[in-house]
Amino acid sequence: MQRIAAEPLDALRNRTSAKWRSYPADVLPLPVAEMDYPLAEPIAAALIDAVRRSDTGYNQGSRTVAEAFQGFAATRLGWDVDPARVTCTADVSMGIVEVLRRVTSPGDGVVITPPIYPPFFDLVTESSARIVEVPMLGGIDEGWSLDLEGIEAAFEAGARAMVLCNPHNPIGMVPDAATLAALADIAARHDVTIVADEVHGPLAQPATPYTPFLTVSDAAREHGIAITSASKSFNIAGLKSALVVTASDRGDRVRAALPYEVEWRMGQFGAIASVAAFRAGGRWLDGVLASLDDNRRLLADLLADELPGVRYRMPDATYLAWLDLSELGWGDDPAAYALEHAKVALANGPTFGATVGRGHARLNFACTPEVLDEAITRLAEAASPVVE
Missing domain, CATH: 3.90.1150.10 (Aspartate Aminotransferase, domain 1)
Structure with missing residues (x-):
């Protein structure tokens, strides 16, 4: 290689x-x-071409990015994505906040799993929800795992959503399909939403492939909403483009309820770079x-x-x-x-x-x-x- x-x-x-x-x-x-x-050459070339043609206006919406991601997800991730079930926005963090606002009420509990990407603490409170910490089990010596019993207890106590980090930042753990399916079953039992931050998914090493949450079961598709981006894998975070992906009527209703401006927050260069990344990167x-x-x-x-x-x-x-x-x-x-x-x-x-x-x-x-x-x-x- x-x-x-x-x-x-x-x-x-x-x-x-x-x-x-x-x-x-x-x-x-x-x-x-x-x-x-x-920067990957196909991305650099696409951006340079855009500047040369003064293509610096508003982006055209989600469809082109969604279709490019459909091909990337199918070939690299084993994920069948329907472009009609994708709404783009500026970045993963913004997507998390906007989805949480749709699936929780002010003061509702949202589960996060420390050690965890620090902005998760802020994103939950920005959405007017309340942080419920369920720390990861295990540690450096033996490896980590999601505390499924603790997560279910949090839902039993009234939490209405969870922000899943798949793969997990900062520990680099890739949850297996069985664990994700078990989490989906828990979500279904309590009628809650799993908001899956999957921005690091394409950065899983080949020996431990990442499993997109929405692929593991009907329960995951019903109760999950995935948010991802080319930003981490292709080093284009400053260009502002991310995807909110659903796989059920329930999830579609959440996307449909997103404010109109959420989609317009995607940057034109972010869209151009994402398409180049997904198609040729x-x-x-x-x-x-x-x-x-x-x-x-x-x-x-x-x-x-x-x-x-x-x-x-x-x-x-x-x-x-x-x-x-x-x-x-x-x-x-x-x-x-x-x-x-x-x-x-x-x-x-x-x-x-x-x-x-x-x-x-x-x-x-x-x-x-x-x-x-x-x-x-x-x-x-x-x-x-x-x-x-």
Whole structure:
């Protein structure tokens, strides 16, 4: 497999995105979920062509993106998507909020599963619902799983929806089809909605393929709504395009109730880039997955050699590593210590869940092997005065 090489630091520091403008030049920025790989050529060409023809007006709506996604989902994900059951919007977070507003009433409980992508906490409250935490079972040593009994108990207590992260950010777990089907059965018993954030789905490694929630059963299709995007897999988050996907009359009614402006929030460049990604980005994505596989294994080796007290489980999906840094003695928020003493920026663990995130941090390994090596070397040098 032809790997896609990440760009070197001197080129990356010319970028103006948040990852490269949030820290001083002496910091290695590894917190934000942006990849350091060059843009896929079909996407770049489509955007350049659009600029040359001054095609910078409003997007034409969901249909073209939905049809491109239909082909991508069928060939890469084993997912039969009906383009008529897709409504686009600006991004996954916006889609989650708008769907939650349709399927809950103010004050209703919404289940999330820490450690979890930090904006989930804000998205639930933005929708006027109430957060109900059901932490993941297990951990780094034995692996994680959804607490299905805990989730059902939350629904029995009155929660009306759940935001499922499939695959799971930050731990990189890919729930299997049986687990997702069991979750769907629970949702059906309690007549609740599973809002499935599946933006990292195409970034699952081939050995652990991701299962789209809406494919697992009739119950999942009836009680699930999926929200996805090309943004993470193809590194185009700033272009603003996402898809809300349904597979039942019940789900269609939710989409139909979305405000008119939700669809118009999709960016024109986001739509153009998404179509190019879904239609012609497969070879590039395969190369990125191969490079990410190399890096997740390299990270394991680097930690074993230089920071053996740090606990890490190789993720099965995403380019994000959930690290337990507790033994380093860097406090509840070791990312803060790492930024000050090692000049390495990591995502702050407690933001993923105040209790389960304590002593943890998230690291983005979608970078060159040299940057990853340098980051672990810096962390090891910062740790040595503390552990000696």
